[in-house]
Amino acid sequence: MLFIYRASAGSGKTFLLTRFYIELLFKRELTPSLEAGRDLSFSEILAVTFTNKATAEMKERIVRELKKLWENPQASDYYKCLKKPDSKGIVMSDEEIQNRAHGILKGMLTDYSNVHISTIDKFFQQVVRSFAHELNQQSDYAVELDTDSVLDHAVTQFLLNLDNANDRETFDWLLRFSNKRLQDGAKWDVHDSLFTLAKVLTTEDYRIYSESIAKFTADKKAMADYAEMLNQIVQQWTSDLRRIGKSCTRILSDCDLTVDDFSYKATSFASNFAFWTAGKEKNSRLTDAADDPTKWFPKKDQHKLAQMGSRVAEMQGLLQEAINLLDGERNTEYVSAKLLQANIYQLGLLEKLEKAADKYCAEQGIKLLNNTTQMLNALVSGQSSPFVYEKTGTRIASYMIDEFQDTSGMQWQNFAPLLSDSLGNGNRNLIVGDVKQSIYRFRGSNWELLHSHINNFERQKQQKKDDDGNDLQLLDNWRSDRKIIEFNNAFFKYLSETLCAMGGDNPEYEKIREVYADVAQKIAVEREAKGVQTGRVAFEILSDDEDEASDKTKKTDYNALVAKRLPEIVVALQQQGRRPKDIIVLCRTNSECGICAAALMDYAAKHPDSPYPMAIITEEALQLGRHPVVRALVAALEFLHDPKSDHRAAVAAICWRSLSSASMSDAIAGHFAAPSMPDFTSLLNLPLYETVERLIAMLPDSARDQSNFIQAFCDVVLDFCTSDAPSLDRFLTWWHEKGFKCSVTTPTEQDAISIMTIHKSKGLAGDAVIVPFADILLDIDLQKPPTIWCRPNAEPFCRENLAIPIKANLKMQKSIFADDFAAERVRNIIDSLNNVYVAFTRARHELILLAPTPPADSKGTSMKLEKFLNNFFNGDAWTGGNDAASLVIDERMLADRQASDTTDIAATANDSHFICPEVHLPVIKQTTYVAPSDSAAARGTTLHAAFSAIIDRDHVDEPITRMFESGKAQLQGFTLDEVLQHIHNALSCDEARTWFDPQNRTLNEQDIITQSTHTQRPDRIVLTPDGRTIVIDYKTGEERNTRYRKQVGHYVKLLREMGFPQVEGHIWYVESGEIVPVTA
Structure with a gap:
């Protein structure tokens, strides 16, 4: 029996998969192919899914539930399923469930490698390796995931081996290819252009046609004849158009007429003639002119029509001929020939590039993961499924395929025989998917398999209902609140x-x-029985107040609006009870993720005392290659590789110095002011891993605190050292090609805002989901056109099995490939629509959508998401309202709320690079946070930050100037000179000046960890030469709150308990100069 479930977002798919797996293990009658008295083994079930993460989660859930069923069956969510009577009316006892669960769990944990829950690619790898072993072929190949690296090497080798004398055809193809790129205004770099073309080699479409392409390009004469035929069609069409243009121009000359004599002048039908004469397409007002000559001239100039006499009929005949050339069958033939002519030579280049890639892979002993599916497809083609079983040594009774909408055509062709064999034995199989969540077509997935093709597979074995008589569509939502569900349904x-x-x-x-x-x-x-929250859906159009009437917001302007609004929304959400880890920001592209990350980090830098954390997790921020400590280590290795290079020495010195500098700009300035270089010479002849260990030991203490990044880098180096000949030269080459992309793994309990692309969010959910760029194009993107593989099936273009890759463009609509373009356009619309669906359905409680002002759309042809959202919220299809007005900051809470903790790992801004996660103890800011829009409060915040930067009274201007230049403080309506004046005025007080004496030892904003593990942070602690301990808290403004005295008194008490001598406390109102002593 085959169960095909359509599972919408949040409908309990994971529960279904686990239940199906567990029931197979517990209920013997579900697997008729078993020998009498034998239970199904976990090794006889194959469950495949799309990602390693999903695989791990499924394994963990199954093991966790088996443990529950063993220890306390009734605590498991699957207890009720197992207690249902079988076909004979027998019900398993709790003791039987426990014993069976214990046996299965024990078997799994002792033979975990035979738990066949894996990605589809991993399964295919196992099969291919088994065949390679049986056939005495190389089976120890390495699977290469980085296709870009292989293609780059292939292109390089192709160009190096290009011989103009011995391979003239290939050289001509390359010249045509380059000329076409130049005509299209694309990059002229040949290597980059070929690299882009070579990416077609990794697509399944190419693998489908690769054999026929090789046959077509192998027959050089046939290919040349085909190209000549295309050339003749184009030349004949162009010649006819020029002839018509010249004839029409001659008639005008003979009749003493010019373009300006006709109606509409420069846009009249007569304006076409000059273009036609030059062989260029133009069709302005042509049809009307051919049908009715009385429309040629204005009413006052109708005498000119009579002036033309018999030439009118001649002109009409020429116009009709032009219409056929520009709009009729001749035009279809011409446009088709032009498209084929512009792309046919790519077939030859692709075939050459494929050979170069295959040669490189053979030399390196690697195979591209993308090619595994094709290898297996060719291997099992025409074979029965037992043939596969025999060679792999594995017997599978039941199959479970998750995320079927992301399966490719070839993958399904490889799986279909296996499922047919299982179904033939009467066993149960499961397919689960949702076409609406198919967002990986760029990786080869084919949602039409689930949408329609699967319906014709083993139709008699497909089930219409489950065992309880329910439909196989999971339409119950277990994730989102009521309003979010209703919004998504309606929208x-x-x-x-x-x-x-x-x-x-x-x-x-x-x-x-x-x-x-x-x-x-x-x-x-x-x-519903337990009660469901209402939830919130907010849609907000962002625009400048000065440009409210504008119907279009430029992308750069909108980015700035997002950068301003996003932190405000995050603050509002935290005020309303959300933790940072409850918030997910979803974007379409990595660049949009970068804008959001920069906005939150910039806000955190400008508001250091904010009680609302802006800690973030992004894939980019966690890359090893972006972390300053790792960059310093790599810079040192590059210097050791080339110690005579002044450039390498300077880079290493600056990177090393930056680890103990306030900013990269300080490090650069310091290096050029007083060049210095750590002594790396003793490391020159050490092995690679030992070199890295010694470098780590030389790091400044502050840098060595970045243990998670340092350890991750060590792991990367150690893994590399297990390869052949792990030299420093090879490591640096590998690092710059691939290694820098490696990232640290963050703990799942990380209390930080997640920023990710929609593609990365698949399978995740968040309490509050923000989509800041809800301006997605719901159409084919002709700025980044996809490649459409077209088969020219119309005469005179058709050839057996010929397929041509054509970059999507509007001209295809007037060619024999119009249907191909329409089909691809619809697929792109569904791709974009699915991305929106996945994003909107991640939300549990709050969905927040931001978009620019919708563009003017008088013709109703705009395909931008913001237009549809705006029309929907303002139309009759939605009556649920808009909760955007609730996303405002409560100014009172800004002053009252204190942050309870911050994250263990936080990304903050430092010049042009990320300072990624720091491991440190939680910090609680004790200073009152104030709204930045309040100028007095902003001045106070700035003065507070300025005093925290000052060590002593002899060095005031330099640290404050540096603070402003680095962007760590804001100038809220006054100049840097004014801030410095405030500081010097405050330090004119005699008592305050003693606190900034150079002889003192000063601790600015140092944490005090209490016995309850809470953290307190005084503004300034001064240890004087005469043995006194002075704790100072800065205050600005007029307020004299008793809470301030209590706070400083607590600091005094803590310092005394820690053993500090003669502790005294002071509140310093820096603007008025008042100093208030405090005793504990």
Whole structure:
């Protein structure tokens, strides 16, 4: 039996997968192929999913539930499933469940390698390696995941081996390729252009056609004849157009007429003639002119028509001929020939590049992961599925395929025979997916497999209901609050129907409606019984106050608006009870993620006393290559590799110095003021790993605190050292190609805001989800056009098995490839729509959408998401309101709330690079945070930060100037000179001057850890030469709050308990000069 489930977002898919797996293990009758009396083993079930993370989570959940069923069956969510009577009415006892669970769990833990829960690629790798071993072929190859590196080497070798004399055709193809790129205004760099083309080699479409392409390009004469045929069609069409243009121009000359004599002048039909004469397409007002000559001239100039006499009929005949060339069958043929002519030579280049890539892989003993599927497909083609079993040594009874919408065509072809064999034995198999969540088509996934193709697979074995008589569509939502569910139901119904209607009569567009036919969800009954929160959906258009009337916001301007608004929303959410870890920011691209990360880090830098943490987790921020400590270590290694290079020496010295400097700019300035270099010479002849260990020992103390990044770098170096000949030269080459992308793993309990792309968010959920760039294009992006593999099936272009890769463009709509373009356009619309669906369905309690002002769309053709959102919230399809007004900062809470903790790992800004996670104890800021819009409060915040930067009274100007230049403080309506004046005025007080005496030992904003592990942070602690301990707290403004005295008194008490002598406390109102002594 085959169960095909369609599982919408948040509908309990993980529960379904685990239940299906556990029931197979516990219920013998579900596997008829078993020998009598034998239970199904976990090693006889294969469950495949899309990512390693999903695989690990599924394994963990199964083991966790088996443990519950063993220890306390009734505590498991799957207890009720196992207590259902079998076909004979027999019910398993609790003791039987416990014994069976214990046996399964014990077997799994002692033979974990035979728990077949893996990614589909890993399964195929195992099969291919088994075949390689049986066939006495190389089976110890390394799987190469970095296809870009392989393609880069292949392109380089192709260019180096290019011989103009012996391979003239290839050289001509390359010249054509380069000329076409120049004509299109693309980059002229040949290597980069070929590298972009070579990426086609990794696609499944190319692998499908690669054999026929090789045959086509192998016949040089046939290929040359085909190219000549295309050339003749283009030349004949161009020649005819020029002839018509010249004839029409001659008629005007003979009749003493010019373009300005005709109606509409420069845009009249006569304006086309000059273009036609030059062989260029132009079709301005042509049809009307051919149909009705009376429209040629203005009413007052109708005598000119009579003046033309018999030439009018001649002109009409030429115009009709032009219409056929520009709009008729001749134009279709011409445009098709032009498209083929511009791309056919790419086939030859692709075939050459593939050979170069194969040669490189063979030399390196590697195989691209992308090629495994094709290898297996060729291997099992025409073979029965037992043949696969025999060679792998594994017998699978039941299959479970998760995320089926992300499966590719070849992957399914490889799996289908295995499922057929299992179904033939009467066993149970499971397929789960959701077309609406198919967002990986760029990796080869084919959502049409689940949408339609699967319906024709083993139709008689497919089940319509589950064992309880329920439909195989999971429509209960277990994730989101009521309003979010209702919003998504209404919005995606409205959006899919609107997009479908925009396709007119084109049947391809009906697929949009079909894919989203099951979008409506309801709250699960069990959730409803326990009570479901209302939730919040907010949509906000961001625009400058000065430009409210504008119908278009430039992208750069909108980025600035997001950078301003996003931190405000995060603060508002935290005020309303959300922790940073509850918040997810979803973007379409990595660059948008970078804008959001920079905005939050910039806000944190400008508001150091904010009680609302802006700690973030981003994939980019956690890359080893971006961390200053790792960059310093690599710079030192590069110097050791080339110790005579002044450049390497300077870079290493500056990177090393930056680890103990306030900023990179300080490090650079310090280096050029007083050049210095750590003594690395003793490390010149050491092995690589030992060199790294010695360098780490030489790091400044502050840098060695970055233990997680240092340890991760050591692990990377150690892994590299297990390879062949781990020399320093090879390591540095590998590091700059691949290694720098390695990242540290963050703990799951990390209390930080997650910023990620929509693709990375698949399978995740957040209490509050923010989509700051809800301006997604719901259409094919012609600025970054996809490649469409087209088969020229119309005469005279068709050739057996020929397929041509064409970059999508609007000209295809007038060619024999119009249907290909329409199909690809619909696929792109569904891709974009699915991205929006995945983003909007991640939210549990709050969904917040930000977008620019929708563009003017008088023709109703805009395909931008913000237009549809705006129309939806302002139309009749949605009655749930807009909660955007609730996302405001409560100014009172800014002053009252104190942060309870901060994260263990936080990304902050430091010049042009990230300072990634620091491991430190939690910090609680004790200073009152004030709204930056309040100028007096902002001045106080700035003065407070300035005093924290001052060590003694002899060095005041330099640290404050540096603080402002580095962006660590704001100038809120006054100049740097004014701030310095405030500081010097405050230090004119005699008592205050003693606190800044150079003879004192000063501790600025140092943490005090209490016995309860809480942290306190006084503004300034002064240890005087005469043995006194003075604790000072800065205050600004007029308020004299008793809370301040209590706070400083607590500091005094803590310092006395720690053993500090003669402790005294003072509150210093720096603007008025008043000093208030405090005793504990």
